[in-house]
Amino acid sequence: MEQTPAFAGLGCTDCGSVAPFDTVDGCPACGGRLEPTYEYDAVDPADLFGATAAGVGHWRFDALLPFPRTAAITAAEGSTPLVAADSLTEELGVGEVYIKDEGRNPTGTVYDRGMSLAVTAIAGHDDPEALEPLALASTGNSGQSAAAYAGRLGLRSYSFVPSRTAFSNKALINVHGGEMRVVGGRYPDAARAVDDQLATDYYSLQEFATPYRHEGAKTVAFELYADLGALPDVVFVPTSTGELIAGIATGFEELVEVGAVDETPTIVAVQPTSCGPIAAAFERGLDDPEPWAHPDTIIGELEVTDPAGGAEAVDALRRLDGEAVTVDDSDSLGSATTVARHEIVEMGPAGGAAAAGAWEWHEADAFSGDETVVLLNTESGAKSPDVLRSHLMGQGI
Ligand SMILES: [Zn+2]
Structure with missing residues (x-):
């Protein structure tokens, strides 16, 4: 997986050790949360806002993203008015x-921005299909977005949503090819159901589970x-x-x-x-x-x-x-x-x-x-x- 010159790996917010971009389930050393890190000295404002950064969508700012725009799984998210x-x-x-x-x-x-990065990282794994299924709990919008971007890779995804979720979200999760579980109750019930109902290991697209x-x-x-x-x-x-x-x-x-x-x-x-x-x-x-x-x-x-x-x-x-x-x-x-x-x-x-x-x-x-x-x-x-x-x-x- 090609990475950008400034990207310096996933840094652990607890112990400070650095892990590769495709690390799953937190810091290998201590289990802590991982955060993308960069060599800021290597980035000039012109890299972000000059002529080389022209283009449509937020990948034009790839000088400060982990992956180059040429590797992006994208539908031109960003560049919103x-x-x-x-x-x-x-x-x-x-x-x-x-x-x-x-x-x-x-x-x-707005969640399309992060989902595009998260799914691009998945595409860069040696064997993305081995990560299936992708799963998350969502109040609606992020589940719809996850179904859309996972579908672009042809990967199976599960969105767990509470029953109150908007009909448009529920319908479009399926329209994008995602699988959906509607969970009675509220969002915490949907969050618990991911582990309770998925019998297999899964790759989490939950916010902060993916960096x-x-x-x-x-x-x-x-x-x-x-x-x-x-x-x-x-x-x-x-x-x-x-x-x-x-x-x-x-x-x-x-x-x-x-x-x-x-x-x-x-x-x-x-x-x-x-x-x-x-x-x-x-x-x-x-x-x-x-x-x-x-x-x-x-x-x-x-x-x-x-x-x-x-x-x-x-x-x-x-x-x-x-x-x-x-x-x-x-x-x-x-x-x-x-x-x-x-x-x-x-x-x-x-x-x-x-x-x-x-x-x-x-x-x-x-x-x-x-x-x-x-x-x-x-x-x-x-x-x-x-x-x-x-x-x-x-x-x-
Ligand atoms: Zn650590």
């Missing part, structure tokens, strides 16, 4: 508001810099598993490492009031979020009670001097429908949380008035229009 939201700019009273519309990825979700899913999320940071010519001041990120916060924060830090920028922006994790383990841990000064005992959010994508990347997300927020806010479901859904009405972009319910978080900041007078603000829309509104429409009907519209 940064849409100026003029009404929101006026209403929030800031310099500029942009929506980074991740709904326009191949399967309509590559949150790694793929970091290209959001690179694209924001490429499109704005500078970093934004504040980025609102809907938060569930922690992989987006951890990944995007790493992307901002790497831009400092290679000398493209001097400082990182403020990153804000937004969670539902009724399921906010990462926000609660951040507010209480805990390193590791406690599982959320009684989740009750309409937004299934954000109902992750015991996030696999919870500690990583909290750590990233602290490193970047970030913030965390919680928002009511009605505000998230109301924000998503307001954006659809006035800004054209179809935000999913989870994406609406980013807009609701920005409104919360506005109401708390937390903006100074000249910021460039980015709202990350993590999913297409076309995935669950019923949830959005129900919200309007509930208001008599």
Whole structure:
């Protein structure tokens, strides 16, 4: 498997030893979590943003990815538009508001970025078929994405989803050729079912089990810099598993490492009031979020009670001097429908949380008035229009 010049292997976050790219099940020395590492001195900003980095999709940033674009399993994920939201700019009273519309990825979700990296790594194994089946638990979007990218390699995949998962996710997991198990209950039940129901060994595509899913999320940071010519001041990120916060924060830090920028922006994790383990841990000064005992959010994508990347997300927020806010479901859904009405972009319910978080900041007078603000829309509104429409009907519209 060809690897990029700057990639220095998978480093163990516990003992520091370095393992090859195709290591499975954590650090061979101590079992710790593995993280892609790079020789940053070998990367020039021009490698990322100059003429050689031209192309479509996030693989144009392969100078800071483990594998070259020529090896990528890709459907041109990334290169999503940064849409100026003029009404929101006026209403929030800031310099500029942009929506980074991740709904326009191949399967309509930001998770396509990481899945493309994870499956590219699988393709580089000596015998990818020996890894079958690939499996993960998902609230919906990542399961759909996994089925799509695994299908590209012709590998069998299982997505375990809770029964509440959106119909579009369930249907398209099968349409992409993936196998699906619908598990009664909530997301933790689906997560437990992977081990309970799969009789064989499997290759885990779970976030943070593979070192590559949150790694793929970091290209959001690179694209924001490429499109704005500078970093934004504040980025609102809907938060569930922690992989987006951890990944995007790493992307901002790497831009400092290679000398493209001097400082990182403020990153804000937004969670539902009724399921906010990462926000609660951040507010209480805990390193590791406690599982959320009684989740009750309409937004299934954000109902992750015991996030696999919870500690990583909290750590990233602290490193970047970030913030965390919680928002009511009605505000998230109301924000998503307001954006659809006035800004054209179809935000999913989870994406609406980013807009609701920005409104919360506005109401708390937390903006100074000249910021460039980015709202990350993590999913297409076309995935669950019923949830959005129900919200309007509930208001008599
Ligand atoms: Zn180790």
